[in-house]
Amino acid sequence: MSVSSGRKITQILGAELDKLVTLPLIWLTLIGTFILNLVLAAAFTSAGLQGAAGTQSILNIGLASMGYLQAGFIILGILATCSEYTGGQIRTTLTTIPWRGFQLSMKHLALAIITIPVAFIIVASGVLYALIMMRDTAVGFEIDTMIKTLVGATGYLTLTTLLSAAIGALLRRTTPALVILLGYYFVVSPLTRDFQPKYFPDTAGSYMYMPPSSDEINVLTPMQGTGILMLWTLIFITAAIVFYRKRDA
Template sequence: MSVSSGRKTIRILRAELDKLMTLPWIWTAVTVTFLVHLLLTAAFTSASLQEGAAAPGILNTGLASMSYLQAGFIILGILAACSEYTGGQIRTTLTVIPWRGRQLFMKHLALTLITIPAAFILTASGVLYAGWRLDGHAAGVEPHEVIQALLGATGYLTLTTLLSAAIGALLRRTLPALVILLGYYFIISPWSRGLLPAYFPDTAGRYMYLLPSSGELNVLTPVQGAGILMIWSVSLVAVAIVVYRIRDA
C-alpha cells in the first residue's frame, strides 16, 4: 500500500531537516554571525557608555547591530537553497523525492524551524548583554516592550532568511544571489531609504522591532511592517516553487 500523504510530507520534512542540520556551512554561518553580533553589541554598548548619553535605551543598544546581523541570515538562506546545486546533489534529491513543490516547501519550512531559535537566541543575547552593561545607566524598559522587540527582531530575521532562500532557489547559484541581496540590503537600500517608499522588505521589516521616532513620517506599525515583509517573503517562496516545478534540475 502507498504511504499516506501526511506521512510522506513528514518524511520529506525530516529529510530536509537532516540535510540542513548536517550541512557544515549552516553552522559556520550561524556561529560566525553570533560572534560578530556579540562583538558589535559590545562595541555599541561601550560607545553609549563613553559618550555619556543620557539614559541610553537597552533595546536600541542591544538591537543596534541588526542591520549587520541580517547579513548572516541572508547568507544562511542562500546557502540552504544553493548548497545542493554546487555538487549536483539536487539530482539525487529529485530522484528520491520527485514531488518538487512539496520538497521545496518543506525545505523552507525546515529552514524556518532552524532559523527561529537561532534568531531569538542571537537577538536576546544582544539585549541581555546591553542590559547587563548598562545596568544603572539605561532608561527603564517594560517587559512587554522587550518581548515585543525580541519577537519582532526574530520574525524579521526569519522572514529575511526565507526571502533570501527563495532568491537563492530562483538563481540556483550562491555568488549571484549574494551579490544581489547584499548589494540591495547594504548599498541600494541605505542610499535610497529617503527616496523609496516604506513598502520594501527591509524598510518595512525594521518597524517590527524598532519604535519609530515621534517626528517620523509614514510610520508603519509593527503589525503592518510584519505583514508587508511576510507578503514579500511568501510571494517569493511561491514564485520559487512554481519555477522549481517547471524547469529542469
C-alpha cells in the same frame, strides 16, 4: 489529508531538516553570526557608555547590530537552497523526492524551524549584554516591551532568511544571489532609504522591532511591517516553487 500524504510530508520535512543540520556551512554561518553579534553588541555598548548613555534605551543599543546581523541570515537562507546545486546533489534529491512543490516548501519550513530559535538566541544575547553592562546608566524598559521587541526582531530575521532562500532557489547559484541581496540590503537600500517607499522588505520589516521616530511621516505599525514583509516573502517563495516545478534540475 490522508495518512499516507501526512506521512509523506513528515518524511520530506525530516529529510530537509537532516540535510540542513548536517551541512557544515550552515553551522559555520550561525556561529560566525553569533560571534559577530557579540562583538558588535560590545562595541555599541561601549560607545553608549562613553556617550550620553543616560538618555539611551537598552533595547536600542542591544539591537543596534541588527543592520549588520541580517547579513548572516541572508547568507544562511542562500546556502540552504543553493548548496545542493554546487555539487549536483539536487539530482539525487529530486530522484528521491520527485514532488518538487512539497520538497521546496518543506525546505523553507525546515529552515524556519532552525532559524526561529537561533535568531531569538542571537538577538537576545545582544540585548542581554547591553542590559548587563548598562543596567546602572541606561534607560530601562518593561518586560512586555522587551518580549515584543525580541519577537519582532526574531520574526524579521526569520522572514529575511526565508526570502533569501526563495531568491537563492530562483537563481540557483550562491554568488549571484549573495551579490544581489547583499548589494540591495547594504548598498542600494541605505543610499535610497530617505526617498524610497516604506514598503520594501527591509524598510517595512524594520518596523517589526524598532519603534518609529515621532517625526516620521506615514510610519508603519509593527503589524503592518510584519504583513508587508510576510507578503514579500510569500511572493518570492511562490515564484520559486513555480519555477522549480517547471525547469530542469
